[in-house]
Amino acid sequence: MITLISSDKRKFHVLEEVANQSLTIRDVIEDRRGRRRADRIILVTNINSKIPEKVIVYWLRHFLMPEEIAHASMSHKKAEKLKKWEAKFFDTDIDTLNDLILAADSLDIPSLFDGACEKVSDILKNRSAEEVGEISKIENEFTHEEEEEEIPSENAWVWRNEFA
Amino acid sequence: MEMESTDATIVGDINLLLLPEECLSHVISFTTPRDAILCSAVSRPLQSAADSDATWERFLPSDYSSILSRAVDPVHYASKKDLYFRLCDPDHPLLIDGGTMSFGLEKSSGAKCFMISARALSIIWSGEARYWKWIALPESRLCCLSCFQTDTRCEGPRLPISNNQNYSR
Numbered sequence: 001m002i003t004l005i006s007s008d009k010r011k012f013h014v015l016e017e018v019a020n021q022s023l024t025i026r027d028v029i030e031d032r033r034g035r036r037r038a039d040r041i042i043l044v045t046n047i048n049s050k051i052p053e054k055v056i057v058y059w060l061r062h063f064l065m066p067e068e069i070a071h072a073s074m075s076h077k078k079a080e081k082l083k084k085w086e087a088k089f090f091d092t093d094i095d096t097l098n099d100l101i102l103a104a105d106s107l108d109i110p111s112l113f114d115g116a117c118e119k120v121s122d123i124l125k126n127r128s129a130e131e132v133g134e135i136s137k138i139e140n141e142f143t144h145e146e147e148e149e150e151i152p153s154e155n156a157w158v159w160r161n162e163f164a
Numbered sequence: 165m166e167m168e169s170t171d172a173t174i175v176g177d178i179n180l181l182l183l184p185e186e187c188l189s190h191v192i193s194f195t196t197p198r199d200a201i202l203c204s205a206v207s208r209p210l211q212s213a214a215d216s217d218a219t220w221e222r223f224l225p226s227d228y229s230s231i232l233s234r235a236v237d238p239v240h241y242a243s244k245k246d247l248y249f250r251l252c253d254p255d256h257p258l259l260i261d262g263g264t265m266s267f268g269l270e271k272s273s274g275a276k277c278f279m280i281s282a283r284a285l286s287i288i289w290s291g292e293a294r295y296w297k298w299i300a301l302p303e304s305r306l307c308c309l310s311c312f313q314t315d316t317r318c319e320g321p322r323l324p325i326s327n328n329q330n331y332s333r
Binding site: 098125 | 186207
C-alpha cells in the first residue's frame with residue numbers, strides 16, 4: 001500500500017499496482033524498494049485534496065483494463081463504455097480541469113494528461129479572433145495597424161475564415 | 165466508487181494562462197492548425213505555446229521525417245510550424261522518390277496529399293511507342309504520358325495516406 005499526502009495534509013491509501021499508473025510514483029517506489037514502510041509515503045505537495053480523489057477514481061477505472069488498453073484489443077463495447085465514462089469524468093469545471101492537467105503533468109500520467117488537455121482544447125476550437133482574445137483574458141494588445149503587420153500573409157486563410 | 169455528475173460546461177470565466185506553457189502547448193495541439201494560428205495571432209500570452217514545436221509536431225503527419233528523407237532536395241526549416249507551411253504551399257510541392265512523386269499537406273486538416281508521376285505507375289505497354297509517348301510539359305515537374313488508347317488500366321504504388329480523411333473532394 002502506498003500513502004499519498006496532499007498539500008492540505010489529507011492522506012490517501014492506494015494499492016501500489018494502482019498508483020503505478022503514475023510514472024513518477026512508479027519511479028519513486030522503484031527507488032525505495034526494500035526500504036522501511038515509512039518510505040512508502042509520498043508527498044504530493046502541489047496538489048490539493050480534491051484532485052487526488054479524482055485521480056484515484058480515474059486510476060481505479062483504468063486499473064481494471066491496463067493490458068487491454070496497452071494492446072488495443074479492447075472490445076468495441078468496452079471501449080465505448082470507457083469513452084462514455086471518460087466524457088462524464090472530464091465534464092467538470094475549468095479549475096478542476098486545470099488542476100488535473102497540472103497533477104497529470106507532475107505525476108506523469110499520460111492518458112489523464114491527454115484527456116484533460118483535449119477537454120480544455122474544446123474551448124479554443126472554431127473560435128473567432130475576438131472570442132480567443134476573450135478566452136485568454138487579456139486585452140488585445142495589438143493595435144489595428146500592428147495587427148496587419150503581425151500576421152504574415154501566409155496565414156491570411158485563417159482570417160478569411162474559409163474553413164469555418 | 166461512484167462519480168458525482170456535474171452540469172458544468174467550460175464556457176465563460178476561463179483563465180488558460182494558469183497553465184504552464186508546455187501544458188498549454190499540449191492543449192493547443194488538440195485543436196486544428198487554424199485554431200493554433202488564431203491563438204498565436206490574437207493573444208500574446210498564448211503566442212509562444214501556439215507556435216511551439218510540441219504543438220505543430222502533432223499537426224504534421226506522424227511519418228513526416230521518413231517522407232522528408234525521401235525528398236529530392238533537402239528541406240530546410242526553422243521550426244515545425246515553418247515546416248508545416250512549407251509543406252502546405254501548393255505552388256511548391258515537395259518532390260520525393262527521385263522526382264516520381266510529389267508530397268504536400270492539405271492546409272486546414274494536415275492530411276497528406278501525394279501526386280504520382282506517370283513514371284511511377286505500371287501502365288500496360290508504356291514502353292511501346294506504338295501506344296504511348298513520353299512527353300515533358302513545361303508547367304509540370306512530373307513526367308507525363310500521352311495516351312493513344314483510351315481503355316487503359318494502370319496500377320500505382322501503395323501510399324501511406326492519412327486515416328479518417330475524405331479524399332473524394
